[in-house]
Amino acid sequence: MQRYRESGDVGDILRALAQARRSKVLQPQNSAAADEVAASAETALHRFKDALRYETEAHLDQPDDSNALSQMASLSMELGHYGPVPRDLDLAKRIQSTPTATILSIQARYDELTGSLSEAHRLLEEAIAQSDNVIDNPAQSRSWYHFRLGEIAFSMGATDEAKQDERDAIAEFPNDAMAYKDLARFCWATKDWKCALDAADNGAAVIPFAETLGYKADAQAALGDPQGAKSTQELIFAIEKIGNAYHISDRLLSVYYSEHGVRLDDSYKIAQREVLTRGDEIYAQDTLAWAAAMDGKWSVAKRAADRAIRYDTRDPRIQFHVGMIYLHSGLRDLARKHLQEALALNPQFDPFQADQARAALANLT
Numbered sequence: 001m002q003r004y005r006e007s008g009d010v011g012d013i014l015r016a017l018a019q020a021r022r023s024k025v026l027q028p029q030n031s032a033a034a035d036e037v038a039a040s041a042e043t044a045l046h047r048f049k050d051a052l053r054y055e056t057e058a059h060l061d062q063p064d065d066s067n068a069l070s071q072m073a074s075l076s077m078e079l080g081h082y083g084p085v086p087r088d089l090d091l092a093k094r095i096q097s098t099p100t101a102t103i104l105s106i107q108a109r110y111d112e113l114t115g116s117l118s119e120a121h122r123l124l125e126e127a128i129a130q131s132d133n134v135i136d137n138p139a140q141s142r143s144w145y146h147f148r149l150g151e152i153a154f155s156m157g158a159t160d161e162a163k164q165d166e167r168d169a170i171a172e173f174p175n176d177a178m179a180y181k182d183l184a185r186f187c188w189a190t191k192d193w194k195c196a197l198d199a200a201d202n203g204a205a206v207i208p209f210a211e212t213l214g215y216k217a218d219a220q221a222a223l224g225d226p227q228g229a230k231s232t233q234e235l236i237f238a239i240e241k242i243g244n245a246y247h248i249s250d251r252l253l254s255v256y257y258s259e260h261g262v263r264l265d266d267s268y269k270i271a272q273r274e275v276l277t278r279g280d281e282i283y284a285q286d287t288l289a290w291a292a293a294m295d296g297k298w299s300v301a302k303r304a305a306d307r308a309i310r311y312d313t314r315d316p317r318i319q320f321h322v323g324m325i326y327l328h329s330g331l332r333d334l335a336r337k338h339l340q341e342a343l344a345l346n347p348q349f350d351p352f353q354a355d356q357a358r359a360a361l362a363n364l365t
Contacts, residue, residue: 001040006140008177008207010045010246017041032058032065039071045246046277048078066096070103077109080280082311085110101127105148113282114311117156124149143173150182154189155315157346162186166199177207184215191351193222208243210236210252214260218351233262240266250274254287258294259353267291275304282313290321293328301325309338316342316349320357327360336364 004012020038024031035058042051052075059068069092073085089110092103099107104127111120128145131137150165163186169179180203187195200216203209213236220229240253250270257267271284271291278284289304305325308318323338339357348354 001037001044002138002140004044006138006173006175010248013041013044017045030061032061032068035061036068036071039075043075043078044248046248046250048075048278051075052079064095066092066100067102069095070100070106074106074109077113078278078281080278080282080284082110082113101130101145104130105145108148108152112152112155113313115314117152117314121149121152121156124152139173140176143169143176143179146172147176147179147182150179150186154182154186154349155345157344159186159190159346159348175206177203177209177212179203180206181209181212181215184212184219188215188218189346189350189354190348191222193219197223208235208239210239210249210256213239214252214256233260237263240270247273247277250277251283251287254291258287258291261294264291264295268295268297280307282308282311282318286318286321289325293321293325298325298328302329314341314345316345317353319345320349320353323357324360327364332364336361339364 001012001016003009004016017038020034020041023034024038027034035054039051039054039058042048042054052072055068055071055075058065059072062068069088073088073092076082076084076088089103089107093099096103104123108120108123108127111117111123124145128142128149131142131145146165146169150162150169153159153165154162163183166179166183166186169176170183173179180199184196184199184203187193187199196215197219200212200219203212204216213232217229217232217236220226220232236253236256239249244250244253251274254267254270254274257263257270268288268291271288274284275288285304286308289301289308292298292304293301302325305322309322319338319342323335323342326332326338327335339361342349342357343354343361
């Protein structure tokens with residue numbers, strides 16, 4: 001599993017899962033460690049219900065294991081079940097007198113999704129201090145906390161800080177494809193096309209995420225290389241056909257297609273499939289909302305937007321999507337509120353949509 005986190009080889013997930021299952025056959029009792037490896041593998045494959053079952057078994061096997069409880073909270077969020085999260089995290093904190101970096105990061109995710117960005121940022125800074133002080137933590141693990149801090153800083157509008165957080169992550173682990181992806185995104189959002197292209201190239205050389213390649217294609221087009229942009233986009237199409245057998249890239253593909261006005265029927269179908277996997281999860285609903293809107297299915301978009309914004313998640317992209325869908329639905333006051341919120345959070349959240357939000361607000365006055 002650690003090798004998968006570092007290189008993105010799905011085959012390593014399958015190997016880890018096979019060994020965890022074999023371990024449980026050989027030792028059916030006291031197998032919490034194998035359960036948690038199996039849960040990590042199922043999570044990486046986006047089979048969240050199976051992962052939650054393994055973590056629940058680990059918790060029942062070792063009730064004093066705070067990690068199993070905190071991972072149960074994390075998986076509940078992946079499935080859109082936010083109600084049990086505070087309970088499971090509180091139980092984990094009672095077991096662990098000093099919250100671990102894992103508990104802090106999962107609590108930060110819950111706070112982020114429910115509108116408390118500043119608290120989420122504080123908790124991740126605390127998690128980083130813990131993780132960086134453990135000398136035998138893998139570099140990739142230490143890097144991950146910096147990567148996540150950058151995501152929250154960007155949602156808060158601290159774009160320069162967010163870029164530095166991703167560079168800190170890369171300094172910890174130079175092959176961090178996730179950090180390169182976000183650095184490309186933050187440079188792309190501010191129209192720093194050379195930075196976006198360099199970061200996307202470096203990230204795609206490790207793991208060719210569809211999202212990373214999308215930033216690369218946009219940067220190539222902006223820098224006057226339309227043929228390069230076309231080739232990169234064709235690679236994204238190929239990922240859907242031959243590189244997404246386990247549907248790990250579903251959301252990233254749907255977002256790219258809907259935001260670039262290509263393969264809109266595919267985008268909508270992929271987003272529907274993502275909802276079947278994740279249910280009422282906020283970002284799954286947001287992906288469906290925008291894919292449906294761009295495909296002209298506005299009633300579906302409105303229902304999904306209502307679900308995506310129910311916790312008032314302070315992500316400028318979600319706020320923008322909801323605002324534009326509400327505007328099309330004739331809800332002018334609500335549209336104005338969410339578009340203003342998107343720009344207040346980060347006036348440079350997207351190189352194209354931020355300008356669209358400003359134009360829509362100008363027409364609403």
